[in-house]
Amino acid sequence: MDKETKTNSEQLKKQRKITKTDVQQFLLRGRTFIALFLVLAVFSTLSPQFLGIGNVVIMSKHVAINAILAIGMTFVILTGGIDLSVGSIAGMTAMIAGGLINEGIILPQLGIIIYPHTWMVIVISLAAGTLMGAISGWIITRFNVAPFIATLGMMYIARGMAGLRNNGYTFPNIIGRAEYGNTGFELLGTGSLLGINYSIWIMIAFALIAYFVTSRLPFGRHVFAIGGNEDTAELSGVRVYRTKVIVYSISGFCSAMVGLIIAAQLVAAHPATADTYELSAIAAVVLGGTSLSGGSGGIGGTLIGAFVIGVLVDGLNILGVSSFWQKVIKGAVIVLAVIIDQVQRRMQERIALQEQQEID
């Protein structure tokens, strides 16, 4: 949950006795946590192996991918935008990385092929994803194109480029060769530190950085202000265009990271990597309480949202629920979450008004 509402509720409790509305507020504010807890409780009773080490590791790896996309998406949605291109950018960067490792950079004029070091591969791929995001942001701000349209276009373009890179074929076995000095890429997917997969560490790192940026940096405050009222933000000296371009770049960067992780986990780059993942990412953000109209929400909620979705999907899989029912349940959970969100918002508004009237 975001920090400000927390301190707010603490102060509320100091001022008044704990009433029924306080309890309701507490339950509503902590709803995503409660939902996560419930889902975990239900699945672990129904299936003993659900909370087994092996399953938790697999589950967390799935969650990490969606969570990293959702972290980038949170920035975009906080400004009141949307980014439909994240899955495609992930696919494109996977193909860029795969190509760099297996084929290198071919310079026909000089008749040579350069195989960049594994680290360079990662840097180039991340830069490419970030650039794609920046282009979306530039189109949105410079030409006043709706974010939905600009990123829809980018979604097709990036996916098309992913296919073009190798004529629709996969780059298989992207482990590099010792003599070219580009081995070790697959470690990004398979390696672990303290028994925890790298992708989970990356998720934790991204979440911490993103939390810090949104809550403690002027940039984060600008993001919230733009989502709340762009005109006011502009007149308050916020560089709205620049902030937006950066926000879409962040989303592109997160997408690229996901593309790399997936390619490394599969040890292959497939052009359909992360197809339709944007929808799960948006679902996680919304489930976490970030308003689609921008201006309110936060990274903490998004992370829990991603976990709820991940746990739900894995749990239903383990129980052998049909994939069709899984979709029905997932959809219902998302809509329900947003309904509860609206109820809570209205309640919070009422409480604030009451408090204000007491002193007016």
Add this chain to the structure above:
Amino acid sequence: MPKDTHVINSESSTMPKTQNDIILSAQNITKIFPGTVALDDVSFDVRKGKVNVLIGENGAGKSTLMKILAGVQPPTSGKILLDGKEIHPRSPLEATRLGIGMIFQELNLCPNLSVVDNIFLAREITRRDGLIARRAQKKRATELLTKLEQKIDPDKLLGDLRIGEQQIVEIAKALAQEVRILIMDEPTSALSASEVEVLFRVIRELKSRGVAIIYISHKLEELLQIGDYITILRDGFKVADEVASNTDVPWMIEKMVGRNPAALFTREERQLGNILLKVENLTMPRLGGGFALDHISFDLHEGEILGFYGLMGAGRSDLVNCLAGAQLQTAGEIWLNDELITTKDVSGRIDAGFMLIPEDRQRYGLVQTLSVKDNMLLASLKNYFNGFFLAHKQENVATEQQVKDLSIRVANPNQPITALSGGNQQKVVVGKGLLTQPKVLLLDEPTRGIDVGAKSEIFEIMNNLASKGYGVVFISSELKEVLAMSDRILVMSKGKITGEFSHQEATEEKLVAASAIGHGPSIGGNHRG
């Protein structure tokens, strides 16, 4: 399909002029919100063919009472009688069917629809086949706008109109509803003097047709002009009920605030300092030809409150927007402390020392989703940024300082900004501006739509700033305010400065005369002029 649209013209002379004819009566209304009593046993009579004025500070309970009459909220206890029969309007639509219409203070229009579509929204005139009768609607809309003496094209998008024009459309919309009781909540807050005249003519015509008007306004002088009966609320109680001719402004203020009105304007004589701001030939082209600002030149001294008066669209807002960097297509030179200002964008201008308190508080002043604190700090975040993160301690210190200095009434700075009253919201916007440590403060209608108490506090803040050596540019459409507060007054008309008066020489007549320079003989009324 029968329509009684023709009633407007035919019935005007036949309506009997009954005096003191009470059409609507709210009796012993009490409204309790959890934790607070908004209205305490208030009775309010509305007389047919009269302007029934309701005044009181923000939070006195006016809006609550009106919302109860217009069916937005039910009362906790008490009853409403319409023509002697008890009614229970449960929605604004139901109230409209009973003949009670309302013009809201915060404009209740859709900027994405045309003027015609707005006027007939949810009451579209339809043909027999169910389609919208466009031609009939347009004809009717044109009639209404003509009656209001406005040159507004009914096919224009509402969002493209200026606020004053939008308010006229809101009024036309209410007129189109053929109501018997019309509630007007601050209808003149965005109108220029000439537009107010037109509105008053329309109100008088409505009166003569027996329409009862409930009129809410913070502009006390105009109430004496237009009002017949005056009811005053304070803190949820009715404190006075009087025939307008027996009252005057000091009496009203005293009843409203319960204290001496002499303290409203607090201008002090000050020693002016050096020239702080020098504007030379500031020019801004207008879309579709001509100039919004036509070679404007003026000086502003340290410690000076420079008033700008003019009609709606005279270019005053454009001028301060230019200075604040919100308009990009401008030419001319701006010198601040003898340095030429070269930055063009808002953040550069804020760094240079300009800060705008915009006219439309909701649209340009506040971020509705953020707390009081975050709104207040938005423009000065880099002051609390220590290189790694925003220091909460400094943020809180700055917020609390402003809350104290500006006496902002807020339970807790983490409250959402929307929980505050208009006056307190405005003070938050001013606080946001002051935290940027400006040299020149540009106040665009800072007292619009806020109550007497908050107004006097804003004036006090202006005085304090001026005595500290800030330059204050003060735009207001209210003559009394401009005259009382300004050390010097510039009058604008059609993008030019058409008059300059010192505090001593300025009079209402001189300002009005200067504001009309360049306009035709019938302001606003000449079609295709």
